[in-house]
Amino acid sequence: MIKTVVIGLWVCIIALGSLMLAIKMGAEPKSAAATEESSSSIDFDRTDVMSVPILADGKVDGYIIAQLVYTVDSNVKNKLHVPLGLIVNDAVFNVFYGSYTDTKRIEHVKFEDVKQKIIDGVNQRFPEPVIKDLMVEQFNFIPADQVRDMNKVK
Incomplete structure (x- = not known):
């Protein structure tokens, strides 16, 4: 017992x-790093594949085909009442449309400048910065002649 x-x-x-x-x-x-990571979580999203017409002398000279990936602060994103993808697509379109009337200049696009313009264009619409970084998933220029040739019936 x-x-x-x-x-x-x-x-x-x-x-x-x-x-x-x-x-x-x-x-x-x-640790401080773990606390900071939990308070500010980063998320990513991608734009739709966009085709932006490049105009020269009143006619379409070609198209920029772009798809971008952007990182956002998910805490700020959750506070938004407007879909962020629409704002990013609009900023991308505004940067490219009408900016490159000489198609030879497109070959020399400095993406760091374009990236900063897009980030600033989106973040200025909100009280606190939403987009942290922007990366290229796809970026091509297709001359209008090639597009017309693709549409011809053989």
Whole structure:
């Protein structure tokens, strides 16, 4: 009988000790990096594949085909009442439409400049910055002649 009571007490002490250790380890303060990561979560999204006409001398000279990926602060994004994708598409269109009337200049596009214009164009519409970074998934220029040739019936 005494052995049974001692074994029961031993099991209770071990269980209580392990419970106390688990509580103590779970209550340790998190590092600063982990706290910052949990308070500001970054999410990403991509634009639709867009075709922006390039006009020269009153006619379409070609199309820029672009698809971009952008990173956003998800806490700020959740506060928005307007779909962010629409605003980003509009900013991309505004940067390219009418900016490159000489199609030879498109070959020398500095994406860092374009990227900053798009980010600024989107972020100025909101009280706090939403877009953190912008990356290229697809960026092509197709001359209008090639598009017309693709549409010809053979």
